[in-house]
Amino acid sequence: MKKKADSQNLNEKEENKLLNHVKLSINEKFQNWVLFKNGTYIIFENADIIPDLESEAIKLMKEFGPVYTGTHAADFDVTDLKKTEGWIVSGHGYGMYTYVSPDEIKCDITDILEIGLYGRYKRDLDGRNPVIIHINRKAE
Template sequence: MNNEEIIAHIKLAINPKFQDWVLFKNGTYIIFDDITTVKDVKDEALKLMKEFGPVFAGSSAGDFNTIHLHLTEGWLVSGHGYGMYTYVHPSELDNEIPDDLEIGLYGRSKRNLDGQNPEIIHINSQYSV
């Protein structure tokens, strides 16, 4: 999937009341409650991703929940770190009927990639940033 396709899926996955978010290369995004209070959105998103993105086995960073989406294909994987989610599209998994554990582990691995090498590909805001 290209960046535009990922962005389209995430726009459908996010509650419409949240308009301010930053998307990273591997599908992890961070929602900001009030982006106007953030001095530099890129710096803050990178800081949060470096802090909460990497996965450490046996820590809260390894915990996750799988959220089944209704308005688009795929799932969101949440973990520690407020407002941080990772989008997983069905085409990314080998199993046609994956269970929550498989989806969650895959999403967590994508979040880890974003945490290890954070690269912002999109900033969505209801305000100009």
């Protein structure tokens, strides 16, 4: 049986691993972004006029995160990453992306549809239960 501390350390390691992949997936010119528990993140281009990134990120995640079949929320695009392994899945929310690791895909052959559907699933989880694990704000 795992101890609570062991489980917490594992979660911290997984979150740090996710954070490192996301940092490498974001263009360096974007300094203001918020990362959610399941790998969805939102980039803020106009963060200097947003006093509370956390509240704004939660609001946007609740609005654009949940997936509803047959709507724009179900649309996605998949981008291969160059600086780290994995993919970014984008959807209908501007500046909202979801990181998908190769470890999460069970297929030996890269299947863009499977990657996109899995990324959309993760975004839906973040949209229905938004838990922020990191806020990156440009130092002023």
